[in-house]
Amino acid sequence: MKPVDPRLLRRARGARVFLAASVLIGIASGLLIVVQAVLLARGIAGMVPVADGGTGVLRGDAGGGEAGGGVLGGGLLGGVLPGEGLPGEELLGGGLAAVALGLGAVVVGRALLVWMQEVVAQRAAAAVKSTLRRQVLEHSLKLGPVWLSGERSSALTTLLTKGLDDLDPYFARYLPQLVLAATVPAGVIGWMATGDLIAAGTVVVTLPLIPIFMALIGWATQAHSRRRQHALSVLAHHFADVVSGLPTLKLFGRAKAQESAVRRVTDKHRVASMSSLRLAFLSSFALELLASISVALVAVGVGLRLVDGKLGLETALMVLILAPEAYLPLRQVGMQFHASADGVAASEEVFRILETPLPERGDRTDVPDLRVSRLQLYDVTVRYPGRDEAALDGFDLDVRPGEVVALTGPSGAGKSTVLAVLLGFVELERGVVVAGGSAADEFEPTVWRRQFGWVPQRPGLRMGTVADNVRLGRPDASDDEVRLALIAAGASELELDKAVGEQGQLLSGGQQRRVALARALITDAPVLLLDEPTAGLDPDAEAAVIAGLRASGRTVLMVAHRPALIAAADRTVTVGTRELVNA
Numbered sequence: 001m002k003p004v005d006p007r008l009l010r011r012a013r014g015a016r017v018f019l020a021a022s023v024l025i026g027i028a029s030g031l032l033i034v035v036q037a038v039l040l041a042r043g044i045a046g047m048v049p050v051a052d053g054g055t056g057v058l059r060g061d062a063g064g065g066e067a068g069g070g071v072l073g074g075g076l077l078g079g080v081l082p083g084e085g086l087p088g089e090e091l092l093g094g095g096l097a098a099v100a101l102g103l104g105a106v107v108v109g110r111a112l113l114v115w116m117q118e119v120v121a122q123r124a125a126a127a128v129k130s131t132l133r134r135q136v137l138e139h140s141l142k143l144g145p146v147w148l149s150g151e152r153s154s155a156l157t158t159l160l161t162k163g164l165d166d167l168d169p170y171f172a173r174y175l176p177q178l179v180l181a182a183t184v185p186a187g188v189i190g191w192m193a194t195g196d197l198i199a200a201g202t203v204v205v206t207l208p209l210i211p212i213f214m215a216l217i218g219w220a221t222q223a224h225s226r227r228r229q230h231a232l233s234v235l236a237h238h239f240a241d242v243v244s245g246l247p248t249l250k251l252f253g254r255a256k257a258q259e260s261a262v263r264r265v266t267d268k269h270r271v272a273s274m275s276s277l278r279l280a281f282l283s284s285f286a287l288e289l290l291a292s293i294s295v296a297l298v299a300v301g302v303g304l305r306l307v308d309g310k311l312g313l314e315t316a317l318m319v320l321i322l323a324p325e326a327y328l329p330l331r332q333v334g335m336q337f338h339a340s341a342d343g344v345a346a347s348e349e350v351f352r353i354l355e356t357p358l359p360e361r362g363d364r365t366d367v368p369d370l371r372v373s374r375l376q377l378y379d380v381t382v383r384y385p386g387r388d389e390a391a392l393d394g395f396d397l398d399v400r401p402g403e404v405v406a407l408t409g410p411s412g413a414g415k416s417t418v419l420a421v422l423l424g425f426v427e428l429e430r431g432v433v434v435a436g437g438s439a440a441d442e443f444e445p446t447v448w449r450r451q452f453g454w455v456p457q458r459p460g461l462r463m464g465t466v467a468d469n470v471r472l473g474r475p476d477a478s479d480d481e482v483r484l485a486l487i488a489a490g491a492s493e494l495e496l497d498k499a500v501g502e503q504g505q506l507l508s509g510g511q512q513r514r515v516a517l518a519r520a521l522i523t524d525a526p527v528l529l530l531d532e533p534t535a536g537l538d539p540d541a542e543a544a545v546i547a548g549l550r551a552s553g554r555t556v557l558m559v560a561h562r563p564a565l566i567a568a569a570d571r572t573v574t575v576g577t578r579e580l581v582n583a
């Protein structure tokens with residue numbers, strides 16, 4: 001995994017702003033850490049009486065002190081150079097008060113920076129999550145219902161809810177820490193070098209070991225995180241299936257048996273989570289150990305040089321205080337990396353979806369008027385991804401304007417696929433759809449689909465009222481128009497404000513189908529594509545639907561199994577004459 005995924009910065013503006021703000025906050029934090037260490041060293045050294053007169057001067061190393069003083073200048077420390085020191089008595093007076101005051105200001109400053117970082121991070125996380133959610137939803141819609149079908153829809157639900165929420169620690173903890181790791185050690189080592197080059201050199205040599213270890217651990221973690229994410233999405237899918245199928249499972253006495261299946265999937269998730277955690281703890285331990293040994297190396301060197309008199313007390317203290325600060329941000333990056341690994345895995349899944357190429361479609365908007373143009377399919381062959389057998393194999397069709405055509409054929413023959421082809425939901429392996437002499441894929445998909453009113457096999461109603469659902473076909477339809485559409489669909493008994501639950505719940509199966517038909521009828525579309533529109537209706541309701549369809553005067557292509565519907569068509573086309581393997 002790269003430290004920062006460039007795709008995240010490219011796709012989400014919030015992430016770029018956040019990173020820029022974090023760099024500024026990181027630089028300010030680095031400065032305050034150095035100032036704090038210098039003030040602490042000065043305060044402590046000032047209070048300790050030293051044999052050489054309390055100056056704490058770096059004997060034989062005055063040049064280092066000079067150089068250090070040059071960096072901070074007189075401004076911050078009132079003209080006091082690191083390594084130069086002040087007489088203890090002086091500090092015990094007004095000097096100590098100034099140091100204490102300075103330290104207070106540094107503490108307040110650091111607290112303010114932490115607060116600012118938190119605020120910026122939370123805002124960025126919220127903005128980025130919402131941007132990615134919107135982009136994924138838009139792209140999934142463009143990829144179409146066939147791409148979304150099956151397991152993908154529940155995996156997508158998990159990804160867009162819990163999955164992307166895992167990006168919170170990535171923004172709130174990992175990225176800020178990463179910026180601190182890039183800014184603070186450089187400042188700290190630079191300042192240490194002005195007082196004690198050997199200590200600074202030790203840090204420079206040992207510090208890279210931490211990112212090297214982190215990268216090694218990172219590789220191992222990535223696979224674990226992916227496994228966990230996969231287990232979670234399988235779990236979500238399985239739960240959704242079990243809950244929706246509970247009545248059936250109960251009826252067949254299989255509800256209890258699901259317990260063990262759920263337990264198995266949950267166990268997989270638990271094992272994946274525990275191995276992620278184990279790795280996280282282990283890597284924290286390894287990084288902690290590495291950093292402690294490195295600090296100890298610096299401390300031993302500083303101690304020896306202090307005893308030898310090669311280093312002044314104040315410089316030694318400053319180096320000792322600063323040394324852990326050089327390792328801390330990198331160590332913390334390692335820890336936060338694990339906290340954010342799930343979010344990163346989720347964002348990778350997001351980019352995988354966003355990078356799925358869209359079917360190639362043209363952008364022509366001059367779609368021929370299908371009230372007067374024929375709709376033709378030539379040699380159409382469709383093979384769904386992952387299937388060896390073609391769902392449609394060399395299928396031809398020619399529909400004249402105003403015709404009512406029934407598509408018949410055995411289950412699984414490809415009737416619904418013919419409708420999906422016309423709607424542009426599936427990619428053709430071979431063949432072409434032609435309207436008014438032009439290939440359908442030359443037209444912009446949304447404009448092309450406006451020519452069709454569609455009743456899918458599953459009505460796909462949404463929560464709201466009956467009128468809300470019918471108005472999906474034409475949002476500006478008046479109440480009277482909605483009522484007329486319902487009458488034409490044989491659903492005159494349904495009140496406009498009757499509540500509809502999620503997925504059409506609260507309505508009977510037949511009512512859902514008729515509301516979906518009214519939704520198709522209310523459109524101005526010249527062609528209606530209906531997938532078994534009268535399934536589940538009683539003979540009277542079916543007769544009313546057939547009368548409504550004929551009265552509409554539109555071209556109708558309908559998948560039909562029932563004799564009454566087939567009889568109502570002008571013509572019947574049989575789909576799938578080839579040998580069918582029964583599923």
Ligand SMILES: Nc1ncnc2c1ncn2[C@@H]1O[C@H](COP(=O)(O)OP(=O)(O)OP(=O)(O)O)[C@@H](O)[C@H]1O
Pocket residue numbers: 146149384385387391409410411412413414415416417418457583
């Ligand atoms: N999204 C999909 N992914 C993979 N295979 C699919 C998909 N949709 C349909 N199929 C397969 O394509 C073949 C044709 O399916 P289709 O739904 O078009 O048949 P159908 O004639 O409408 O069947 P039915 O009368 O039972 O509704 C079937 O074998 C089916 O399993």
